[in-house]
Amino acid sequence: MAQQHVYSFGGQSADGDRTMKNTLGGKGANLAEMAKEGFPVPAGFTITTDVCVHYSKNGGEYPDGVKEQVLAAISKVEETMGAKFGSDDNPLLLSCRSGARESMPGMMDTVLNIGLNEKTVAALIAESGDERFAWDSYRRFVQMYGDVVLGVERDEQNEDPFETIIDEAREKAGVEYDYELSADQLKEIVAEFKRVVKEQKGRDFPEDPMEQLWGAIGAVFDSWDNDRAVVYRRQYGIPHEWGTATNVQAMVFGNLGDDCATGVGLTRDGADGKPGFNGDYLINAQGEDVVAGIRTPKRIEETFEKDMPAAFKELTEIGERLEAHYKDIQDIEFTVQKGKVWMLQTRNAKRTGFAAVRIAHDLVEEGVIDSKEALNPRRIPADDLNQLLQPIFDPAEKKAAADQHLTTGINAGPGAASGKVVLTAEAAEAQFNKDENVSLILVRKETSPEDLRGMRVAKGILTAQGGASSHAALVSRQMGKACIVGAQELQIDYAKKTVSVGDKVLKEGDDITIDGFTGEVFAGLVTTSPSEVMQVLNGEMKPEESETYQRYSKIMGWADEHRKLNVRANAESEDAAEAVAFGAEGIGLCRTEHMFFGHLDEIREMILAETAETRQKAVDQLLPFQKKDFTELFTTLAGKPVTIRLLDPPLHEFLSDRHLEEEPGLDEKLAKIAGVTKEDVHRRVSELHELNPMLGHRGCRLGVVYPEVTRMQATAIFEAAVATKQAGHEVFPEVMIPLVGFKTEFENQAAVVREAAAAVFEKAGTEIPYTVGTMIEIPRAALRADEIAEGAEFFSFGTNDLTQTTLGISRDDYGSFMPQYREMDIVPADPFQTIDQPGVGRLMKIGIEGGRSTRPDLKIGICGEHGGDPKSVMFCHEAGLNYVSCSPRRIPIARLAAAQAAIAEG
Amino acid sequence: MAQQHVYSFGGQSADGDRTMKNTLGGKGANLAEMAKEGFPVPAGFTITTDVCVHYSKNGGEYPDGVKEQVLAAISKVEETMGAKFGSDDNPLLLSCRSGARESMPGMMDTVLNIGLNEKTVAALIAESGDERFAWDSYRRFVQMYGDVVLGVERDEQNEDPFETIIDEAREKAGVEYDYELSADQLKEIVAEFKRVVKEQKGRDFPEDPMEQLWGAIGAVFDSWDNDRAVVYRRQYGIPHEWGTATNVQAMVFGNLGDDCATGVGLTRDGADGKPGFNGDYLINAQGEDVVAGIRTPKRIEETFEKDMPAAFKELTEIGERLEAHYKDIQDIEFTVQKGKVWMLQTRNAKRTGFAAVRIAHDLVEEGVIDSKEALNPRRIPADDLNQLLQPIFDPAEKKAAADQHLTTGINAGPGAASGKVVLTAEAAEAQFNKDENVSLILVRKETSPEDLRGMRVAKGILTAQGGASSHAALVSRQMGKACIVGAQELQIDYAKKTVSVGDKVLKEGDDITIDGFTGEVFAGLVTTSPSEVMQVLNGEMKPEESETYQRYSKIMGWADEHRKLNVRANAESEDAAEAVAFGAEGIGLCRTEHMFFGHLDEIREMILAETAETRQKAVDQLLPFQKKDFTELFTTLAGKPVTIRLLDPPLHEFLSDRHLEEEPGLDEKLAKIAGVTKEDVHRRVSELHELNPMLGHRGCRLGVVYPEVTRMQATAIFEAAVATKQAGHEVFPEVMIPLVGFKTEFENQAAVVREAAAAVFEKAGTEIPYTVGTMIEIPRAALRADEIAEGAEFFSFGTNDLTQTTLGISRDDYGSFMPQYREMDIVPADPFQTIDQPGVGRLMKIGIEGGRSTRPDLKIGICGEHGGDPKSVMFCHEAGLNYVSCSPRRIPIARLAAAQAAIAEG
Numbered sequence A, B: 001m002a003q004q005h006v007y008s009f010g011g012q013s014a015d016g017d018r019t020m021k022n023t024l025g026g027k028g029a030n031l032a033e034m035a036k037e038g039f040p041v042p043a044g045f046t047i048t049t050d051v052c053v054h055y056s057k058n059g060g061e062y063p064d065g066v067k068e069q070v071l072a073a074i075s076k077v078e079e080t081m082g083a084k085f086g087s088d089d090n091p092l093l094l095s096c097r098s099g100a101r102e103s104m105p106g107m108m109d110t111v112l113n114i115g116l117n118e119k120t121v122a123a124l125i126a127e128s129g130d131e132r133f134a135w136d137s138y139r140r141f142v143q144m145y146g147d148v149v150l151g152v153e154r155d156e157q158n159e160d161p162f163e164t165i166i167d168e169a170r171e172k173a174g175v176e177y178d179y180e181l182s183a184d185q186l187k188e189i190v191a192e193f194k195r196v197v198k199e200q201k202g203r204d205f206p207e208d209p210m211e212q213l214w215g216a217i218g219a220v221f222d223s224w225d226n227d228r229a230v231v232y233r234r235q236y237g238i239p240h241e242w243g244t245a246t247n248v249q250a251m252v253f254g255n256l257g258d259d260c261a262t263g264v265g266l267t268r269d270g271a272d273g274k275p276g277f278n279g280d281y282l283i284n285a286q287g288e289d290v291v292a293g294i295r296t297p298k299r300i301e302e303t304f305e306k307d308m309p310a311a312f313k314e315l316t317e318i319g320e321r322l323e324a325h326y327k328d329i330q331d332i333e334f335t336v337q338k339g340k341v342w343m344l345q346t347r348n349a350k351r352t353g354f355a356a357v358r359i360a361h362d363l364v365e366e367g368v369i370d371s372k373e374a375l376n377p378r379r380i381p382a383d384d385l386n387q388l389l390q391p392i393f394d395p396a397e398k399k400a401a402a403d404q405h406l407t408t409g410i411n412a413g414p415g416a417a418s419g420k421v422v423l424t425a426e427a428a429e430a431q432f433n434k435d436e437n438v439s440l441i442l443v444r445k446e447t448s449p450e451d452l453r454g455m456r457v458a459k460g461i462l463t464a465q466g467g468a469s470s471h472a473a474l475v476s477r478q479m480g481k482a483c484i485v486g487a488q489e490l491q492i493d494y495a496k497k498t499v500s501v502g503d504k505v506l507k508e509g510d511d512i513t514i515d516g517f518t519g520e521v522f523a524g525l526v527t528t529s530p531s532e533v534m535q536v537l538n539g540e541m542k543p544e545e546s547e548t549y550q551r552y553s554k555i556m557g558w559a560d561e562h563r564k565l566n567v568r569a570n571a572e573s574e575d576a577a578e579a580v581a582f583g584a585e586g587i588g589l590c591r592t593e594h595m596f597f598g599h600l601d602e603i604r605e606m607i608l609a610e611t612a613e614t615r616q617k618a619v620d621q622l623l624p625f626q627k628k629d630f631t632e633l634f635t636t637l638a639g640k641p642v643t644i645r646l647l648d649p650p651l652h653e654f655l656s657d658r659h660l661e662e663e664p665g666l667d668e669k670l671a672k673i674a675g676v677t678k679e680d681v682h683r684r685v686s687e688l689h690e691l692n693p694m695l696g697h698r699g700c701r702l703g704v705v706y707p708e709v710t711r712m713q714a715t716a717i718f719e720a721a722v723a724t725k726q727a728g729h730e731v732f733p734e735v736m737i738p739l740v741g742f743k744t745e746f747e748n749q750a751a752v753v754r755e756a757a758a759a760v761f762e763k764a765g766t767e768i769p770y771t772v773g774t775m776i777e778i779p780r781a782a783l784r785a786d787e788i789a790e791g792a793e794f795f796s797f798g799t800n801d802l803t804q805t806t807l808g809i810s811r812d813d814y815g816s817f818m819p820q821y822r823e824m825d826i827v828p829a830d831p832f833q834t835i836d837q838p839g840v841g842r843l844m845k846i847g848i849e850g851g852r853s854t855r856p857d858l859k860i861g862i863c864g865e866h867g868g869d870p871k872s873v874m875f876c877h878e879a880g881l882n883y884v885s886c887s888p889r890r891i892p893i894a895r896l897a898a899a900q901a902a903i904a905e906g
Helices: A018-036 A049-057 A066-081 A118-128 A131-148 A161-173 A183-201 A209-223 A227-236 A287-292 A300-307 A309-326 A353-365 A382-388 A395-400 A425-434 A449-457 A471-479 A532-537 A547-562 A573-581 A594-598 A600-608 A612-636 A657-662 A666-674 A678-688 A700-705 A707-726 A743-764 A779-783 A799-807 A818-823 A837-854 A870-878 A888-905 B018-036 B049-057 B066-081 B118-128 B131-148 B161-173 B183-201 B209-223 B227-236 B287-292 B300-307 B309-326 B353-365 B382-388 B395-400 B425-434 B449-457 B471-479 B532-537 B547-562 B573-581 B594-598 B600-608 B612-636 B657-662 B666-674 B678-688 B700-705 B707-726 B743-764 B779-783 B799-807 B818-823 B837-854 B870-878 B888-905
Strands: A006-010 A044-047 A094-100 A110-114 A244-250 A261-268 A275-283 A330-337 A340-348 A405-408 A410-413 A416-422 A440-444 A460-463 A482-485 A491-493 A498-501 A504-507 A511-515 A520-523 A566-570 A587-591 A641-645 A732-737 A771-776 A794-797 A859-862 A883-886 B006-010 B044-047 B094-100 B110-114 B244-250 B261-268 B275-283 B330-337 B340-348 B405-408 B410-413 B416-422 B440-444 B460-463 B482-485 B491-493 B498-501 B504-507 B511-515 B520-523 B566-570 B587-591 B641-645 B732-737 B771-776 B794-797 B859-862 B883-886
Touching: A006 A018, A006 A066, A018 A044, A018 A049, A018 A094, A018 A244, A018 A309, A018 A340, A044 A066, A044 A094, A049 A209, A049 A244, A066 A244, A094 A209, A110 A131, A110 A209, A110 A287, A118 A131, A131 A161, A131 A183, A131 A209, A161 A183, A209 A244, A261 A300, A261 A309, A261 A353, A275 A300, A275 A309, A300 A309, A309 A330, A309 A340, A353 A382, A353 A547, A382 A547, A382 A870, A382 A888, A410 A471, A416 A425, A416 A460, A425 A440, A425 A449, A440 A449, A440 A511, A449 A471, A449 A594, A460 A471, A460 A511, A471 A482, A482 A511, A532 A547, A547 A888, A566 A573, A566 A888, A573 A612, A573 A888, A587 A883, A594 A600, A594 A612, A600 A612, A600 A666, A600 A678, A612 A641, A612 A707, A657 A666, A657 A678, A666 A678, A700 A707, A700 A743, A700 B818, A707 A732, A707 A743, A732 A743, A732 A794, A743 A771, A771 A779, A771 A837, A779 A799, A779 A837, A779 B799, A779 B837, A794 A837, A799 A837, A799 B779, A799 B799, A818 B700, A837 A859, A837 B779, A870 A883, A870 A888, A883 A888, B006 B018, B006 B066, B018 B044, B018 B049, B018 B094, B018 B244, B018 B309, B018 B340, B044 B066, B044 B094, B049 B209, B049 B244, B066 B244, B094 B209, B110 B131, B110 B209, B110 B287, B118 B131, B131 B161, B131 B183, B131 B209, B161 B183, B209 B244, B261 B300, B261 B309, B261 B353, B275 B300, B275 B309, B300 B309, B309 B330, B309 B340, B353 B382, B353 B547, B382 B547, B382 B870, B382 B888, B410 B471, B416 B425, B416 B460, B425 B440, B425 B449, B440 B449, B440 B511, B449 B471, B449 B594, B460 B471, B460 B511, B471 B482, B482 B511, B532 B547, B547 B888, B566 B573, B566 B888, B573 B612, B573 B888, B587 B883, B594 B600, B594 B612, B600 B612, B600 B666, B600 B678, B612 B641, B612 B707, B657 B666, B657 B678, B666 B678, B700 B707, B700 B743, B707 B732, B707 B743, B732 B743, B732 B794, B743 B771, B771 B779, B771 B837, B779 B799, B779 B837, B794 B837, B799 B837, B837 B859, B870 B883, B870 B888, B883 B888
Parallel strands: A416 A440, A440 A460, A460 A482, A566 A587, A566 A883, A587 A641, A641 A732, A732 A771, A771 A794, A794 A859, A859 A883, B416 B440, B440 B460, B460 B482, B566 B587, B566 B883, B587 B641, B641 B732, B732 B771, B771 B794, B794 B859, B859 B883
Antiparallel strands: A006 A044, A044 A244, A094 A110, A094 A244, A261 A275, A261 A330, A330 A340, A405 A520, A410 A482, A416 A511, A491 A498, A498 A504, A511 A520, B006 B044, B044 B244, B094 B110, B094 B244, B261 B275, B261 B330, B330 B340, B405 B520, B410 B482, B416 B511, B491 B498, B498 B504, B511 B520
């Protein structure tokens, strides 16, 4: 028997059901399901996605058996609907719609009213008794078919010739709307349309209903590969090889009179999740009128009950039944023909993060689903939780600012921010020091670690260069700042202190607004406010005052019940309290160097020191600051583990030619501080210069060459730990050696750390349990993990650097090719956002296996940016990690993603 | 039974033999072998290396049983020698010498004449009838023991107090040499020595012979870990955990009168390999006198026969017997006591590359060994072949130039070169263009690809920065230039055009000389000439005129018989002929971008092009040059495969801010050429800037974004191939895609290449078989090799970049920590010289396994610098590679190393 390519539905039965989305697409599977469940569905059939794949691969050829199966399915439809396709007296009309496994709204093609021609239109007139309706339907059909199937093109003035004809007809008739045109006028329009087709395509408009149908089916399959659809799939990660199904269905008419209507609806509110049926409808119209925007639709929840009381009752009952059946908010399309409701589609509705949380929460409260099902990533994509944390613009305010729109960049840090343009970190700090309440948007070509303190005081970051994983983007997410990167139209002139797009020029100090959700940049101010959840977490609002917070909190509680991965924060003392508020179970990465940027004189003296002795002296000055920092951190995290990474960045981040150029006299000042000559300063700076800093003298390579630094940092850590313990708090320090590639490097540094610990403990007369572990962030470390685990008591995958080295791609430089790589499908996703599982992930697995072969209970975590990416968190769960660590604001996301991973595993 | 820690020898028998070097050390094993074979060896015993390891690990404790076994062994010696250790009337004196598995000449300690005290010295006088001899021996013993065992220290004036005493005694006695001192004077000296010991160490000099012996044994074991020995082992890759053996042996005396002598000898010449016994000796002396340099030794081959005819005859016979027994040139130590020859040591002699080749060759000719044995890496270390290819200084000339010595750097490119200092590549080229015979030494802080053409015309390269794998070092080896890098004392002032070390200043144009064998830099000229082998390969000498060449050629022939790896060259058209002369079986890496530096205008126009169309136009201008280049290359390599790598370096190597700064007006010129504005030029240059160029927009990432370049290069390759074929030569092009990490990248580029090939072949009406393969040079490529091999028809490991990414170390920047890493034993070797087998090697194996799982007959090679490193070649053989590719001058080394690997495998 030939493979089944065609699945029929209608008349309370169907070949398929809702489980068959892969074969029938979402629309087809749900039409089958509705038919089976007794919902009023016009009869029809679905041609499978496999046919699309075959068609696409074989230049438009159909697999064997399709034609015959379609003919048989048409017969079934004719039987069920009591009409005949192509009949001169009782014609069946068909629609033809795409329907992929995942909804791709508006991306593919649709043809309605298939089967109309000069003969059947006469039959339709006779049957409906409505000549205007019949000609209107025919006009719509010829227009759609001409566009979609025949590919009628725009004229020299870039006008749609069909629209031009309608415009002229309206003018001639002296009416404003299409629906005011008479049957005769529509008949004339049809003739004109056909003339255009003949002119442009050199052939007559097809009269044969069967030819029309196959044309429409082919067009739907073809539309899977149109540009829009390809771009959409790339953006949403939908595989190109899935293909779409084609749904052929008997037409029902919402345009047969005032007892007819067409509409779309939601069983709850998709924006905020509030219960209650809502949607748009139009009386006496066909489906495309609702979305076309020519007539303004009415709101179902406002007037439909009054307009069509019986249909309203039937529709809301159908909505309730569907929601009960699907156990989720439904997005439906319907037509009312002569008072009778017909269902054309139902599907789980798209929703915002706010709505997702509320609906999942409410459905549990209503007893429809349990808490485990509430966490299903289909219901709450973990990333969407972010929306609950970000300040928001009032949509009305933003709309009002449309004429202020400057440009659009990459939406790298979700959030809304308005403030004064500031072009340097120094200026930002200076202004902040004058007025802590100042709102600043730091606008730079790109940012570097220098700019950190400026970024910290800014409300938002905007850069002209860089991608979604550039320094600006990473740090913004870490800091929870609104951020837009890669806004390439921006011209930044540091000398003139201006930011311009074309002839629009903003000066430093002028107001600017960025919407980190969308990437939009506006001149001027748009007001924002923190989200309710943030207000509660910050203590500005009581939990009981915010229903949103209560729902968020409940969802988080369910997530914590199910997840197996621990979730920690990448945080320093400044943001540790926030991390704890977000639910961090420890610190997975405290970067010790952030603080050094506040003590540049001392670190520079250390860099310029020419002997171990003078270096020691310089380094000793930093100890009290580090100790204070660590004491604060340990106190905030009392009772929780804290992983502190030793100095990581290359020293030229603290002192380079750029610094000497930007600050005249700095060389002299430093020479005096360090007791060397100006020439020594310049020589040392030139020695520090590196061609590839990412692969240079950094990480533990610093500690090996300058053990004084490691010793100072370790001493500060353990003195802080002792002080914290003596203040009555539990403290669990974990010292992390960065950039280890050789077991010997680890041993060298671990020995210095352990010596420092012993010295501190002896002096204090107390001991604190601690561990010494390592980052796994270069491929060699993963490959030699078995050896390294002989000494290392924990591993933490530094997936940022591990991705850079495994892929040989600098995240600071990949903007010049990565956009094109994404566009050309060279890479399936940005590897700095989502772990490259086949490459980096394989290396991680080698590292995990190696490490645990030596130390079966080795604690392994991840502290790269990927720790806050849901897909990557799921991978970490599957790979057997103990924890993920991410920036504080990603913690809720990580908690939920970890639960989703555990639930998916079953 | 306790483990055997002590092995006796003497009296024509021994517990051990020559096979036991690991346990007995080289000296001990050969003493045992000689005793067994009936050579005259003073009796003694060897304490094993295992004891040293135990002693070293346990703070100077000996394993159980050692003390007893030593006592028993002493008894045996007493029996054999007919004397008694510590006896008042017939005292046995002992020597105590180190002896590791591999010879470490002069690095560890020796004590002679053990057993002498106030009583035994009297017995020695009585027995020998020679009071002066006895007191001289006692003086030597107290001095050596005081130095080595008791650690007597230098005084405030940094004078050795023992030497001061002798000096004073000589002055007082009015004599010039030690041996002119009388017995009484020596007796007084001994008393003074003992006083110094008492003063410095607060204890009497030990009188008890057994205490003396254990002190000496302990000192020898301790000396395994002295600084000198540790540094030596690091330099020669001898594992620290081996330990040394200690050899205790009955003293024989070369200082008992004029029928006594002591000496060292070689059975052939170690410098050039000429046959014939040769060496140094001293009449009436002890061993240390020969090396101490106080008396000038006489040459054995000149006067020994006349001085001591019987001993000469015995010695030369022993030499012949030893060589026949060991089948290799022997390095021996001997003492003649009262006319009788005693053997104190024999070992396979160290030899230069020249001698190694001659001796191996001659021993085969003499029928002593076969050709397989001749290739043993112990006989000809593959690296040493290099010496046959490099120009050389006359040693006398170099000695004469000693006062001109400026500094010493890292000997990165073996060879000798003298010439005028030139500080920029441009100046070098300009001078070369004026006079092709000018000798230039390019002196730079560091070099970059810009400097290539300058390097090509220079005789040698000297840099102040960079390590053995810096750009300068790599390219020098590639070009076969003498090169010294990292000569850190050099101060280079480009503005003043001077090179200085301290107050010695050379101006541009002054003469300078570099010895790339040793790293020495001299002011002024020292004459050099090309080696004979090079003269023959260059056609300047006929093969039959050079015995050296004939021997080299024979060795190469034997290597080719045994090796399984193919050997190819990394070469472009300029050096392809040389590569073939060296025996290249194909080109493994032709870098297509070298030629671009000669057409900067065109490549810069390409870079500045703003549309694919103008880019195509610019690129088209480069096609004829590339085609010409490839045609030359194919013609030179007729019948052999040629692997051509597509454009690899980032575009800023061709156009950067540095270029614009260095060449005023360049921006304007380029704007005109490319038809853009000056601002466009600067904007584009700033876009091209990268923070980590190594991980940036290069390799196939260029080709993916700019397919025009790939298409042009592929077209040039295939047009050249067609032209070469039409000229009657066989041609096998292999197109190599660089820096592939994703299968999709390879597919993208391979498609462009195959399209270009098809177009060229169709136009030409002919077809040429070709393959398209990839570099495996980033970890992801190795990890996904199975997928990549679906498309790639060959792999070539780019181990330079693979090492950089796998280790996360930039070879341009590792100078700041790698020297310290080597010194602290963090890394066992420079990973850019020898493949890091545990890390990079493991990844290579993953890549090989992956690639061959998809394509079992996949051809795999290596084209990194490691392809010319013997240890790495051996690894490549073991890993199952098909070929190695290296710079032309490393080909002989690679051929030999490949043979050695195949033979070692058995």
